[in-house]
Amino acid sequence: MAAAPPPSSVEAESRVRVDLTAVVVAVDAGEPYFLTVNTETPPGVALPSGPLVPGHHTLQAGLREWVEAQTKCRLGYIEQLYTFGDRIAILTVDRDPADEHRAISIAYLALVSMPAERLEAQARWTSWYSLFPWEDQRNGEPEALRRLRRQLLDHSQTLPPARRNSWLERLELTYATGRLPWDEERTLERYELLYGAGLVAEAYTDRGKPAPDLPPLIHGVPLAADHRRIAATGISRLRAKIKYRPVLFELMPPEFTLSQLQKTAEALSGIALHKQNFRRLVEAQNLVEETGGIATDTGGRPAKLMRFREDVLLERPSPGLRVGAGRRMGLA
Amino acid sequence: MAAAPPPSSVEAESRVRVDLTAVVVAVDAGEPYFLTVNTETPPGVALPSGPLVPGHHTLQAGLREWVEAQTKCRLGYIEQLYTFGDRIAILTVDRDPADEHRAISIAYLALVSMPAERLEAQARWTSWYSLFPWEDQRNGEPEALRRLRRQLLDHSQTLPPARRNSWLERLELTYATGRLPWDEERTLERYELLYGAGLVAEAYTDRGKPAPDLPPLIHGVPLAADHRRIAATGISRLRAKIKYRPVLFELMPPEFTLSQLQKTAEALSGIALHKQNFRRLVEAQNLVEETGGIATDTGGRPAKLMRFREDVLLERPSPGLRVGAGRRMGLA
DNA sequence: ATCAGTAATGCTCAAAAAGAGCATATCCTG
DNA sequence: CAGGATATGCTCTTTTTGAGCATTACTGAT
Numbered sequence: 044m045a046a047a048p049p050p051s052s053v054e055a056e057s058r059v060r061v062d063l064t065a066v067v068v069a070v071d072a073g074e075p076y077f078l079t080v081n082t083e084t085p086p087g088v089a090l091p092s093g094p095l096v097p098g099h100h101t102l103q104a105g106l107r108e109w110v111e112a113q114t115k116c117r118l119g120y121i122e123q124l125y126t127f128g129d130r131i132a133i134l135t136v137d138r139d140p141a142d143e144h145r146a147i148s149i150a151y152l153a154l155v156s157m158p159a160e161r162l163e164a165q166a167r168w169t170s171w172y173s174l175f176p177w178e179d180q181r182n183g184e185p186e187a188l189r190r191l192r193r194q195l196l197d198h199s200q201t202l203p204p205a206r207r208n209s210w211l212e213r214l215e216l217t218y219a220t221g222r223l224p225w226d227e228e229r230t231l232e233r234y235e236l237l238y239g240a241g242l243v244a245e246a247y248t249d250r251g252k253p254a255p256d257l258p259p260l261i262h263g264v265p266l267a268a269d270h271r272r273i274a275a276t277g278i279s280r281l282r283a284k285i286k287y288r289p290v291l292f293e294l295m296p297p298e299f300t301l302s303q304l305q306k307t308a309e310a311l312s313g314i315a316l317h318k319q320n321f322r323r324l325v326e327a328q329n330l331v332e333e334t335g336g337i338a339t340d341t342g343g344r345p346a347k348l349m350r351f352r353e354d355v356l357l358e359r360p361s362p363g364l365r366v367g368a369g370r371r372m373g374l375a
Numbered sequence: 376m377a378a379a380p381p382p383s384s385v386e387a388e389s390r391v392r393v394d395l396t397a398v399v400v401a402v403d404a405g406e407p408y409f410l411t412v413n414t415e416t417p418p419g420v421a422l423p424s425g426p427l428v429p430g431h432h433t434l435q436a437g438l439r440e441w442v443e444a445q446t447k448c449r450l451g452y453i454e455q456l457y458t459f460g461d462r463i464a465i466l467t468v469d470r471d472p473a474d475e476h477r478a479i480s481i482a483y484l485a486l487v488s489m490p491a492e493r494l495e496a497q498a499r500w501t502s503w504y505s506l507f508p509w510e511d512q513r514n515g516e517p518e519a520l521r522r523l524r525r526q527l528l529d530h531s532q533t534l535p536p537a538r539r540n541s542w543l544e545r546l547e548l549t550y551a552t553g554r555l556p557w558d559e560e561r562t563l564e565r566y567e568l569l570y571g572a573g574l575v576a577e578a579y580t581d582r583g584k585p586a587p588d589l590p591p592l593i594h595g596v597p598l599a600a601d602h603r604r605i606a607a608t609g610i611s612r613l614r615a616k617i618k619y620r621p622v623l624f625e626l627m628p629p630e631f632t633l634s635q636l637q638k639t640a641e642a643l644s645g646i647a648l649h650k651q652n653f654r655r656l657v658e659a660q661n662l663v664e665e666t667g668g669i670a671t672d673t674g675g676r677p678a679k680l681m682r683f684r685e686d687v688l689l690e691r692p693s694p695g696l697r698v699g700a701g702r703r704m705g706l707a
Numbered sequence: 708a709t710c711a712g713t714a715a716t717g718c719t720c721a722a723a724a725a726g727a728g729c730a731t732a733t734c735c736t737g
Numbered sequence: 738c739a740g741g742a743t744a745t746g747c748t749c750t751t752t753t754t755g756a757g758c759a760t761t762a763c764t765g766a767t
């Protein structure tokens with residue numbers, strides 16, 4: 044490349060530490076979980092992660108190794124999520140402003156079928172909604188959400204009038220405070236609003252400040268560093284993805300009933316689905332076939348057991364449970 | 376973190392070089408362009424890029440600096456595209472297998488309004504479709520696509536029967552060789568199929584081999600390293616994004632006619648749109664308003680001049696030209 | 708001045724998809 | 738056998754999409 048060096052940085056090129064971080068998701072009995080590990084210093088909970096080392100042939104391979112080493116969980120489906128190089132995209136500055144050796148972390152989303160093998164002692168499954176109580180709308184609006192809305196509105200009062208309006212608009216957009224409907228995919232944006240308003244502990248601890256008294260539900264379980272942000276990114280991505288790619292099946296056991304499939308979809312999206320329409324959708328997509336067996340432990344009429352159809356490629360056209368993406372519009 | 380080191384890599388953590396690469400897109404007169412720079416060693420064309428250095432406060436800031444230094448083009452809208460750490464996600468191994476100091480590159484997509492200032496001498500605007508002739512379907516199927524399909528089918532004959540079937544299925548999915556319709560968003564997958572079939576020069580030059588004789592149109596303009604793959608990633612992302620976010624406006628001048636807007640949408644998506652439906656869509660979204668002026672140089676009836684509505688947040692609900700994404704399905 | 712050419716605009720219609728419910732079928736429990 | 742709890746099948750209405758036909762308003766050429 045023959046180009047002038049960037050004006051502000053005369054130093055020679057530098058090398059940085061690269062961390063690989065995994066958002067591993069599984070669903071069990073209608074509840075979504077993240078795979079987490081317990082850390083010692085400081086004591087806490089974190090997503091599985093580790094530095095990229097030369098021994099790793101690819102980034103994904105490195106990720107798999109770290110996760111397996113730390114949790115004994117073997118990953119199936121993996122996709123890249125985002126590369127974090129500065130702490131907050133919206134409000135703040137650098138992840139490590141003073142440090143010459145900054146670190147960037149490349150986050151991945153992985154899906155596994157729950158009944159996996161036994162985990163490493165230090166590994167745990169942590170419920171999504173213990174970290175994000177306001178994101179579970181399956182039984183209507185959770186109490187946590189109402190409280191959050193109030194506090195976010197309060198916060199807007201502390202803003203200079205110039206910024207207040209755009210902030211309120213963001214609030215309406217993400218938290219459905221106005222006429223706009225709740226959009227379950229905006230998990231990350233909602234988290235960032237909380238962070239910006241100083242309503243989550245990380246907003247303080249990230250900078251070494253002590254966190255003030257915050258409602259416990261909003262605190263959630265504290266995750267190391269910016270791992271809650273990364274987890275939120277994973278939720279947003281996954282909620283969007285199930286609408287147009289059949290990734291749901293990565294989370295299911297080999298055989299399942301349509302109700303179980305629906306429960307899984309609801310667990311991830313955090314909202315309740317219309318049963319009959321859900322079935323119509325699944326059948327129309329032709330993604331599953333009957334195994335012949337039936338499940339009699341349903342409590343009611345027995346359900347047919349289904350399996351994912353072999354010949355359906357994961358990258359198929361509109362497979363998923365296109366719960367929002369439709370056909371091709373405008374474009375003729 | 377208190378975890379065992381990954382089994383295969385005993386070495387201490389290592390630091391790697393991080394490159395920032397920009398896919399800068401602009402549209403002029405209904406043609407989409409990438410911003411490129413001419414390189415000296417070796418002589419060729421590349422996307423603007425440079426290493427991350429400590430002086431950069433954030434990754435995006437670093438990217439902006441490099442692009443401005445190399446091209447004098449100031450970036451507006453930016454979003455992260457993908458982080459490449461191994462050359463080919465599907466088929467191959469590492470980007471730099473032997474080198475202890477591997478490099479990863481973080482690619483960004485940026486949108487600018489074309490009539491920008493004068494560019495740096497070494498900077499150019501390179502047409503999308505000179506790099507990807509088969510991606511332009513605005514006037515029906517380009518000749519290049521037919522040839523490509525033939526060659527891809529030929530290639531399938533060289534595969535062992537075991538892999539042939541899944542390969543043919545991928546072919547049908549991405550190149551619409553069967554009943555499935557052309558999906559303009561699969562640009563990256565199409566490129567990867569070409570790469571895997573050795574139909575693109577990079578598949579050889581990446582490994583230091585001389586490229587065999589390939590049809591010139593498929594070769595396209597050779598871009599440095601894996602920049603054509605990165606560019607393809609940018610096209611895929613942008614083609615998907617315009618369907619649900621109003622990013623199109625980042626590419627438009629302050630005032631424009633609906634026809635110009637449509638031409639821009641068509642340029643990016645590479646397919647022709649139904650004019651009346653396109654208007655209906657834009658109006659339904661309430662994204663634009665009349666400026667009062669009219670354009671009389673249309674050749675026919677003069678067109679009203681429009682502008683993007685100020686109060687529409689970029690992250691608005693379903694703004695874009697949801698040319699395929701619809702309402703919220705299944706999920707009740 | 709009129710006619711022809713070329714777009715921009717306005718509307719209509721039919722097909723497909725999405726949202727909601729009603730009605731039935733089956734199995735389990737008491 | 739009645740009651741409870743689901744699984745399944747179908748219907749009906751409202752929207753959204755896909756395609757065209759018809760009209761309007763300028764420019765240029767006869």
